[in-house]
Amino acid sequence: METMTTGDKKIFAAIFVSIFGAVMGVGIVVPLLPVYAQNLGASGFYIGLIFAAFSLSRTFLLPLFGSLSDRTGRKPYITIGLFGYALVSVAFIYSDTVGGLIWLRFLQGIASAMIMPVAQAYIGDITPKNREGFTMGLFNLSMFTSLSIGPLLGGVINDLAGLDAAFAGMGVLSLAACLASLFLLPPVREEHVMTRGSVPAKWSLLLTDRFLYGLFCLRFVYVFCIGTIWCFLPVFASSIGLSSSRIGVLIMLGVFVSGLLQMPMGMLADRTDQKRMAICGGLMTAGAMVVYTWAVDFWGLFAASVAFGIGGGVAMPPLMAMAVVKGGETRAMGSVMSLLTVAHSMGMLFGAAIGGVAMDFFSLRQAFPFAGLIMVAGVVIFAVCTYSKRCEVDADTPSVARITGPHDGI
Template sequence: MTASLPSPGTRRRIFLSLYSAVFATMVGVGIVIPLLPRYAATLGATGIWIGAIFSAFALSRALFLPVFGRLSDDHGRRRLIISGLCLYSLISFLYTMAGSVYEITALRFIHGIASAMVLPVAIAYISEIAPTGEEGSFIGSFASSISLGMSLGPFIGGVISDYLTMDAVFHTMTLLSLTALLTVFFYLPDIPSCPVKKSPIRSIIAYKPLRGPILYQLMYALANGTFMVFLPIAAITIGGLSASETGLIILVSVLSTPVFQHFFSRIADQFDRYYLIAGGTAMIGTSLLLLPEFAGLFPYLSAALLMGIGRAISLPAMYAVVAVAGREVGHGSASALVNTTLSVGLIVSPLFSGMVMDLSGTRMIFYVAGIASICCTFLFFRMDRSEGPVC
């Protein structure tokens, strides 16, 4: 079912307020992520506890995303986003008071709950106001706020940590969360959710148009997890690169996605979306397969750029497929489901890749993730032929 869209002026106001809020929130999250392991180590964290700190965030997201997705469909999205940003701000401040590994882990778990109340619900809000036939450009442009914020955050956090203190990093995260909260509170209008037929979560999981996005998120978790977690090891031990060169490679990979995403979000409305998902996935898989064969900075930068462009091509198309499916099962439920899949993948993929590394070495991690991505490419082509047009 569909409802009348807000006026263009109201849509623009919703888009800009949510874009600003999500960007500020993602910068805040990105600021602290690279510094958390070092901060946890000062509190006596072992390797297993550092892993637990990061897994706690993904675990709580996986548990609560379906709940908040359904709540946003039933009771509106603005209040839920505001509540999540309030919790974001509080948790950001409480990091400065944490005195043990257990407290940090608990805060990360609650931080994941706040994330489940904000990001997927914001995407659902944007999906709901996207004009028919323009889902790719509308949602793809909005999604650039996520990757742009996450790419700038680590650099800002590193600078603040080097010149000030770790507490200053947490205070900055708090300030950014409050900025996002005030932006939404004063500028985001509250519009009713489109009425949809309520379906059990089991039925939503089995809904055919969502199979492609679910598969993509699982692939993305394995590919991106492999790249972000194990690239520093491969770049130094295989590629002969320095730590600063490795940081530059990661920056190019992450930053190239929002740079190219604005262009490819328009393409997502002009071509078959599953072909675009398949094409982007093939580029990601090729990048992973090439990486362990490279040595030197420029080949690694080329592979990083290839991966970033692959994400820029596939993500807007994937979000557009979810938006179309959300008109039938609820935008909040559809967005929550695909984000839950990503969270589960981010919990499992580092453990799986670590096991592969222990058994077969660093190179094999990239070969396995690359081959899995290429296999998914063929599955996306098959989905397109068997299920017909997406929109």
């Protein structure tokens, strides 16, 4: 089994540290924004618009930056995006209007579109063959751990020093991440994507690839469930009398458990049938959404959150491993990763919106099993789109062969 070169290990460490700092910085601030906006006089509609502005700009620009990075290199987009995060952090300190917050979140979404899929593509470029699950699982630790730490740290900073200090903290972390990328990543001319000498697949081919569509659907429905949980679990938990601190634990728990499983499940994904593993994890996630419906106290919700974290921890490493192989096959790693990040953004948006409709027409509890049904539907679509008789091989077969599915037009 191949391993990373010393140079690639340095690249991995630089990107890991950069993403950890940037995501933790955002995690410090984002949970505090609704309260800040409300203090500025924002209604519920405008608070929603503040968050929607980020997703809107991010979703539409993800494919552009992913595709450009396949042709012009990864480093410029990661560095500029992180510097944009730092500038927005400073601007937040001086913003005293709801409209200003909306525009800043819109700009922050643009910066985000330049960072995450391009960073994932860079990791994909340097991932050794048959080590896709482990490598992406290890990299995902940077996001899961920072997402767990950021909100807790933000609450402490806000209580001790105020909201401006939290914005400043995001700025410092983002700037540090920018400098790490600027000085630790090699020049663009030395990047794998620039030295391979091959032409990336066109968007017209990627968008008609059934296998890639299956990956997109599974990522979408998984994040759809996350959007439902993050929006409605606090309301549901509050309705049964749980404190804010316990609600915070429940929200963080799923992310934390998934983070713990990224490396071991990534290693397992490199040694077993990745599609079956992703399907099992998806069905576990759907089952966890039903458990939320049955919960009547903190420990019931605790168990559901742990189950959801386990499901995500099982499903996501093989999915990302398959995405890396698909990106390598098509020579369009940036485009493939940007499509999965689009699925993430859309899942978060639709999970909150459609879950709200289910709550309004039925009851608050029904938002969770409804999301579970969406998850099952997505798993079925994933299974159909990635089905191929060529995948029925033993566990010793290299992972490229294990996940090869239909290649419509590629």
